[in-house]
Amino acid sequence: MKVSELTSRRWRNFKSLRRAYISLIFLTISFLASLASPLWVNEKPLIFSWQGNIYTPIFSFYADDDFGGSFKTEANYRQLFDSPSFKKDLAWSIFPIISHDPLEQNLTGDEPPPHPPSTLHLLGTDTHGRDVLARLIYGYRNGMAFSLLLTLITGVLAIVIGGIQGYLGGKVDFLTQRFIEVWSSLPFLYVVIAIGSFMGRGFTMLLLVMAIFGWIGLSYYMRGEFLKLKNQNYVLACRVAGIGNRRIFFNHILPNALTPLVTFIPFAVIGGISSLTALDFLGFGLNPPTPSWGELLSIGLDNRFAPWIAISTIVALFITLLLTAFVGEGVREAFDPKGGQK
Amino acid sequence: MILQGKGVHCHYEIRGGLFGRIKGAVHAVNGVDLHLRDGEALGIVGESGCGKSTLGRALVGLEPLQKGEVLLKGKALNAKQTHQEEMEARRSLQMIFQDPVTSLNPRLTIFETLSEPMLVHGLCSKENARERVTKLLQKVELSSDAMDRYPHAFSGGQRQRISIARALGLEPKVLICDEVVSALDVSVQAQILQLLQKLKKEEGMAMIFISHDLAVVRQLCDRLMVLYLGGVVEQGPCQDIFNQPRHPYTRALLDAIPSLDPERPPKLLKGERPSAQNLPSGCSFQSRCEHSTDACKLPPKLDSSEYGWACHHPLAPNSQKT
Amino acid sequence: MSPPLLEVSDLSLGVQTPEGLLQLTDRVSFSIDEGEMVALVGESGCGKSITAMAIAGLLPDPGGVKVHGQVLLDGNDLWQGSDENWQSLRASTLSMIFQEPSSALNPLIPIAAQMAEVYSLKKLPLEPQRLQESLTEVGIPDPQRILKSYPHELSGGMLQRVMIAMALLLKPRLIIADEPTTALDVTVQAQVMDILKRLQREHGTSILLITHNLGLVAQYAKSLYVMYAGRIVEGALVKDFLHQPLHPYSHGLLGALPQLDGRPLKAIDGSVPPPTEFTEGCRFAPRCPHHQDLCQKIPPWKSRKNGQMGGYACILEETS
Numbered sequence: 001m002k003v004s005e006l007t008s009r010r011w012r013n014f015k016s017l018r019r020a021y022i023s024l025i026f027l028t029i030s031f032l033a034s035l036a037s038p039l040w041v042n043e044k045p046l047i048f049s050w051q052g053n054i055y056t057p058i059f060s061f062y063a064d065d066d067f068g069g070s071f072k073t074e075a076n077y078r079q080l081f082d083s084p085s086f087k088k089d090l091a092w093s094i095f096p097i098i099s100h101d102p103l104e105q106n107l108t109g110d111e112p113p114p115h116p117p118s119t120l121h122l123l124g125t126d127t128h129g130r131d132v133l134a135r136l137i138y139g140y141r142n143g144m145a146f147s148l149l150l151t152l153i154t155g156v157l158a159i160v161i162g163g164i165q166g167y168l169g170g171k172v173d174f175l176t177q178r179f180i181e182v183w184s185s186l187p188f189l190y191v192v193i194a195i196g197s198f199m200g201r202g203f204t205m206l207l208l209v210m211a212i213f214g215w216i217g218l219s220y221y222m223r224g225e226f227l228k229l230k231n232q233n234y235v236l237a238c239r240v241a242g243i244g245n246r247r248i249f250f251n252h253i254l255p256n257a258l259t260p261l262v263t264f265i266p267f268a269v270i271g272g273i274s275s276l277t278a279l280d281f282l283g284f285g286l287n288p289p290t291p292s293w294g295e296l297l298s299i300g301l302d303n304r305f306a307p308w309i310a311i312s313t314i315v316a317l318f319i320t321l322l323l324t325a326f327v328g329e330g331v332r333e334a335f336d337p338k339g340g341q342k
Numbered sequence: 343m344i345l346q347g348k349g350v351h352c353h354y355e356i357r358g359g360l361f362g363r364i365k366g367a368v369h370a371v372n373g374v375d376l377h378l379r380d381g382e383a384l385g386i387v388g389e390s391g392c393g394k395s396t397l398g399r400a401l402v403g404l405e406p407l408q409k410g411e412v413l414l415k416g417k418a419l420n421a422k423q424t425h426q427e428e429m430e431a432r433r434s435l436q437m438i439f440q441d442p443v444t445s446l447n448p449r450l451t452i453f454e455t456l457s458e459p460m461l462v463h464g465l466c467s468k469e470n471a472r473e474r475v476t477k478l479l480q481k482v483e484l485s486s487d488a489m490d491r492y493p494h495a496f497s498g499g500q501r502q503r504i505s506i507a508r509a510l511g512l513e514p515k516v517l518i519c520d521e522v523v524s525a526l527d528v529s530v531q532a533q534i535l536q537l538l539q540k541l542k543k544e545e546g547m548a549m550i551f552i553s554h555d556l557a558v559v560r561q562l563c564d565r566l567m568v569l570y571l572g573g574v575v576e577q578g579p580c581q582d583i584f585n586q587p588r589h590p591y592t593r594a595l596l597d598a599i600p601s602l603d604p605e606r607p608p609k610l611l612k613g614e615r616p617s618a619q620n621l622p623s624g625c626s627f628q629s630r631c632e633h634s635t636d637a638c639k640l641p642p643k644l645d646s647s648e649y650g651w652a653c654h655h656p657l658a659p660n661s662q663k664t
Numbered sequence: 665m666s667p668p669l670l671e672v673s674d675l676s677l678g679v680q681t682p683e684g685l686l687q688l689t690d691r692v693s694f695s696i697d698e699g700e701m702v703a704l705v706g707e708s709g710c711g712k713s714i715t716a717m718a719i720a721g722l723l724p725d726p727g728g729v730k731v732h733g734q735v736l737l738d739g740n741d742l743w744q745g746s747d748e749n750w751q752s753l754r755a756s757t758l759s760m761i762f763q764e765p766s767s768a769l770n771p772l773i774p775i776a777a778q779m780a781e782v783y784s785l786k787k788l789p790l791e792p793q794r795l796q797e798s799l800t801e802v803g804i805p806d807p808q809r810i811l812k813s814y815p816h817e818l819s820g821g822m823l824q825r826v827m828i829a830m831a832l833l834l835k836p837r838l839i840i841a842d843e844p845t846t847a848l849d850v851t852v853q854a855q856v857m858d859i860l861k862r863l864q865r866e867h868g869t870s871i872l873l874i875t876h877n878l879g880l881v882a883q884y885a886k887s888l889y890v891m892y893a894g895r896i897v898e899g900a901l902v903k904d905f906l907h908q909p910l911h912p913y914s915h916g917l918l919g920a921l922p923q924l925d926g927r928p929l930k931a932i933d934g935s936v937p938p939p940t941e942f943t944e945g946c947r948f949a950p951r952c953p954h955h956q957d958l959c960q961k962i963p964p965w966k967s968r969k970n971g972q973m974g975g976y977a978c979i980l981e982e983t984s
Contacts, residue, residue, distance in 0.1 A: 005492050006449055233439040234447045234455075237505070240402050241459035241512060242432030255449050389849035390820070497935055527707035528876060532920035532931035554849065557922035561929060584924060598854040599924065600879035602906060607883055608854040614819060 010334040020330020023323035031148075034141035041134050043101040044077050048093030050086070098122075100131035102138045102291040114306040124308040126299050128289075132309055136316050138291035144320075146207060147272030151265055153211040158218030163257065165219070166226025167249055173223070184216045193284050201287050210275065218264060225257040263335050266328030270321050277317065293317055344548050345378040345401065345435070345516050349410035352396050356619070368618045370396040372572035373410070375647060378516065383542060383549040385563035385580060387556055387595075391618055392569040394552045398520045401550070402437045414516075433463060436509035440521035442501035446493040452479075452504055453489040460511045478507040482537060499530035503537065510545070517541075518550045523558060535561050556599060560584060568592050571618060571626040578649030588656040590631045625654065633657075667739060668695035669838055669870050670719070675733035677711070677718050680726065687731060688714055688939050689894040696838065699868040701860070703881040703902070706891035707917075709936045712874050715891075716840050719872070720760045721751075738837070751786070759831035763843040765823035769815040775826055776811035782833050798829040802859050821852035828859060839863070842874045857884055878921055882906055887974070890914050893937055893947035897963075900974035910968065910976040912952045946978070954980055 015021045039046070044057040055062060057077060064071035067080055080086045081093070100106075100121070106129040107113065113129035115121055123132040165173045195209050229235060230253060238248050279285030280294025288295060293313050300310025352371040355364050371393040378384050386394045399405035401412050403419060412419045414431050423431065439445050446455055456478055457471040466474045476486040482503040493501060502522055509517055519538070523531040539562060542549055553559050559566060560580060567577040568589065576589040587593045597609035613630040616622055622629065624639040631638070633655045642652040672694050678687040689711035696702045704712045717723055719735055721742070735742040740753055762768045769778055776795060783790045799807035802825040815823060824844060831839055841860065845853035861884055863869045873885055881888050881902060888905060890898040890913065898911040909915050919930035934951040937943075946952070949959040958979050967975040969982050 233441055233445040236404055236439065237437070237445060237508065238458075239404065240432065240435075240437045241462070241508070242429050243458065243462050247462070252447055252450075256447070389851060499935060527936070528878075528917060529707060529920050529932040530935065532922075532929045533933075535922070535929060536931050555922070557924050560924060560926040561922050581926070584926070594851060596924065598851045600854070600857070600877070600883040601924065602879060602882045602918075602921075604882055604903065604906070608857075610854050610858055611851040614821070 014334035017330040019326045023326040040096045041098040042096045046094045049091035051089045100134040102134040105129040135291040139293045150272040151268040154214040157215035162219035162222025166223040229253045346413040347376040351409035383563045385559035385566045388569035393572040433512045434515040436514040437518040442498040445505045482507045576651040588651040670696040671736040676731040701871040703873045703885035703888040710891040711894040759836040760840040798832040838870045840872045898976040
C-alpha cells in the first residue's frame with residue numbers, strides 16, 4: 001500500500017509524542033495477547049505426554065474415558081492431574097501461565113468464595129469462585145474487540161451515510177437529515193434492552209444494536225466534511241475536467257474527509273468500552289457468565305468486603321482508557337496542521 | 343465563434359422564515375451576452391459582486407443558468423447532452439482558479455493530479471502517462487522532477503503553473519482564468535502573465551481572463567467586457583476602451599486606480615454599490631453617476647456586441663486619454 | 665528638526681521553531697516623522713508584516729522573538745519597562761488597522777459595543793460622543809445607524825472605515841496600516857486612502873503604510889523603504905525613488921508592475937528565498953541580472969547622491 005508523504009509525516013508527528021507511541025504499542029500487544037488468551041489463560045494443560053502419547057487439550061477434544069475414566073464428556077484435567085493413577089503415566093506437561101479458566105468455579109478450599117488474592121489466585125476470586133485475573137483478561141478481550149468492531153462498523157456507516165448526504169446535498173440531504181433526527185431521538189438504552197430481551201443478548205446481537213445507533217454522531221462530521229470539500233477548487237477542477245462523481249467521491253474527497261474521523265477513533269473506542277461496561281454493569285449487556293468488566297464491577301461493588309474484585313477492575317479500566325486517551329492525544333497531535341507543516 | 347453566451351441569467355435564491363420560503367434573490371448575472379473567437383483573449387473585469395466569477399463558472403457548467411444558454415462551437419451545453427458529448431465539451435473548455443492552495447489535491451502527487459484528466463478521457467495510457475506529464479510540465483516551465491512531489495512543496499506561482507498544466511492536458515480550445523494571478527506577488531504575477539501570453543501564442547488557445555485588476559487585463563486581452571451588478575456596461579477592443587472609456591463606470595474604474603504618476607491622483611467615486619438583491623430599475627449605475635438624468639430610469643441597452651456601451655449619456659470620445 | 669515619532673534601529677526578529685530560532689528580519693532600520701506617511705513595501709516573505717506587528721506589540725506569542733535592535737516610540741524604548749508601561753504607551757500613541765476588516769471584528773457584537781471595548785481594554789473611561797465623532801471623521805454620514813449594526817450587515821469598505829474609526833478613538837499619533845486596502849475594490853480603496861490622507865493633513869497623524877502596491881505608495885506616501893527577504897534594500901523619498909530607483913530589486917519590481925498603458929512586463933526570474941535559506945550575502949543576488957562574486961558578502965549601504973535622502977544596499981554604483 002503506497003503511503004503518501006502526508007501520512008508518513010503524520011506518523012512521525014505521532015511518534016514524537018512518546019506517551020502516545022508507547023501506549024499504542026502496549027495496547028496493541030496486550031490486545032493481541034488477549035486474543036490468544038486461550039493459550040495462556042486456561043485450566044487445561046497446553047500439551048502433555050501420557051502413556052507415550054502427546055495430547056494437546058486446547059486444540060482437541062479428549063473425553064474422560066480416553067484417560068481411563070468412564071464418561072464420554074470432556075476430561076476434567078484438574079481432577080486428572082490430581083489423581084495418582086493418572087500421574088503415574090504422565091511423562092511431562094506444560095501448563096499455561098495462568099492456569100485458570102474464567103468460567104471455572106473454585107469451590108474447594110476452607111472458606112467460601114470470594115477468596116482474597118493468594119499464590120493460587122493472583123487477584124483472588126469473585127463470588128462464584130472464579131479467578132479474577134482470568135476474568136479480567138478475557139473481559140479485556142471481549143471489551144476491546146467489541147469496541148473496535150463497533151468503531152469499525154459505525155465508522156463505515158457514518159462515512160457512507162454522511163458522505164452521500166454531504167456530496168449529493170439537496171433533497172437527499174434534507175430527507176436523510178430528517179430521518180436521522182427522528183432516529184436519534186429514540187431512547188437508545190430502552191431500545192437496546194427491549195431488543196435484547198426478545199432477540200437474545202449475544203455478542204453479535206449487542207454489537208449490531210449498538211451500531212445502528214452509534215453512527216449518527218460521526219455522520220454529522222462526515223456530512224460537514226463532504227459539504228466543505230466538494231466546493232474545494234481541486235474538486236471543481238475535476239468536475240470541469242469531466243471526472244465522474246464516483247471517482248471524485250472516492251479518490252478525491254474521501255481520503256481528505258477521513259482526517260477528522262481518524263482523530264475520533266481512539267475516543268470512539270473509549271466510548272465503546274465504556275458503553276459495554278455500563279450495559280454489563282446494569283445486567284443488560286453480554287449474557288452471564290461471559291467474562292466482562294462491567295459484571296466484575298457490579299459484583300465488586302456489591303461485595304465491598306472483598307475489595308480486590310472492584311479495585312482490580314477499576315485499575316484495569318482506568319489504565320486501558322488512559323492509554324487509549326494518550327493514543328487519541330497523539331493522533332490529534334499528528335493531524336495538527338500547525339505541527340511540522342509550513 | 344468558439345464560445346458564446348446568450349442571455350445568461352444566474353441568480354441565487356434567498357430562503358428565510360419558518361418554512362424556508364423564498365424571500366428574494368441575489369441577481370448575480372443579469373442577461374449577459376458574450377462571444378469569443380478562436381485564439382482571442384477576452385477580459386471580463388469588474389469589482390466584487392459584479393458577477394464576473396459567477397459568469398465564468400456558468401460558462402463552464404459549475405453554476406446553473408436560470409435563463410439563457412452557453413454554446414460551444416455552436417452546440418448548446420445543457421443537461422440534454424449525451425455522456426459522449428459532455429466529455430467532448432469538457433475537453434474543449436477548461437478553467438483555472440484563483441487560490442493556488444486549494445486548487446490541488448494535497449494528497450496526490452503532481453503526476454497523479456496531472457495524469458488523471460488525460461487518463462479519464464483516454465488521451466494517454468498508463469504506459470505513456472509519465473512522458474505526457476513531462477511534456478506538460480515543460481510547457482509551463484517546470485522541471486520533470488516536480489512529478490513525484492506533493493503540492494505543499496511548491497510556491498503559489500508554481501502551483502498556478504501546475505494548475506495551468508492540468509488544464510492544458512486536455513488540449514482545450516478555451517481556457518477560462520478566474521483571477522488566476524490575484525493571489526500572487528507582483529514579481530510572480532508577471533511570470534505567470536508572460537507564461538499565459540506565450541501559451542496563447544503557441545497553443546492558439548482562446549482565453550477568458552476574469553480579473554478585478556485592469557492593468558493586468560491590459561497585458562493579456564484583445565477584447566474587454568466591463569461588468570457592473572451583473573450586467574455589461576461596456577465592451578469592445580481593449581485598447582479602445584482603455585484609451586477612451588465611454589461608460590461613466592469604466593471611466594470611474596480607470597480613474598480610481600492609483601498610478602505611479604503623483605501628478606495624477608485617483609478620483610473618488612461617490613456612493614456605495616447597491617445591493618444585488620434589490621436591483622434598481624433602469625440603469626444600475628445611476629445612483630453613483632455624475633451625469634445621470636431622468637432618462638436613466640429606463641434600462642440602457644448595449645448597442646453593439648462588438649464595441650458598445652450601455653449608457654444614455656456616454657462620455658464624449660475626446661475626453662482625457664488614460 | 666524634531667526627533668522622529670518612530671525610530672526603528674537594527675531590528676531583527678525571529679520565530680522559535682522545533683528546529684531552533686529562525687530569523688525572519690535582519691537589522692531593519694527606518695524612521696517616521698510627525699505627520700508623515702511612510703511606506704514599507706515588499707512582497708510576501710519579506711518581513712514587513714512581522715516588523716509592523718513587533719512595533720504594535722503583537723509578536724506571535726509564543727514563538728515571536730526580538731533577536732536584536734530597538735524601537736523608540738516618541739523617545740520611549742518599547743522593549744524597556746513593564747508590559748503595563750508598553751500598554752499605556754501604545755494606547756495613546758499608536759493604533760493599528762489590518763487587512764481583513766471582517767475578521768478583525770467580532771460578528772456577534774454590534775459596532776458600538778466593539779468600539780466601546782477599546783476604552784475598557786485600556787482601562788479608560790468611555791467617551792460616547794467620541795464614537796460618533798470618529799465615525800463622522802471617516803466619512804460615514806449616518807453614524808447612529810452604523811453604531812447599532814452588526815459587522816455582517818456592512819460592506820467591506822464600510823467595515824474598513826469602522827476599523828479606522830476605532831483606531832482613531834484615542835487620537836493616536838501613529839497609525840500602522842497593514843495592507844488596509846488589499847481586500848477592497850479599487851473604488852473603495854480610493855475612498856479609504858483618501859480618509860487616511862485627510863487624517864494626516866488635518867490631525868498630523870503619522871501613518872506607517874505596509875503594502876505591496878507601488879501605486880498606493882506613489883500617490884500617498886512621502887518616503888518608502890523597500891524590503892526583500894528580511895532586509896531593507898532601499899530607502900528614499902518617493903519622488904526620488906520613482907524618478908530613479910537604485911536597487912536592482914526595485915528596478916525589477918517596477919518593471920514587473922502592469923501599467924494601464926499596457927507596456928510589456930519584465931518579470932524577475934526565480935522566486936523569493938524562504939527564511940530557512942537566507943544567506944549572509946545579498947539575498948537578491950541569485951535573481952539579479954548584475955550578479956557578481958562580490959555579492960556573496962553582506963551588501964554595503966550606500967547613500968543616494970546629490971543630497972537626496974536615503975540609500976540602497978548594493979555594491980553597484982548609482983550610474984548603473
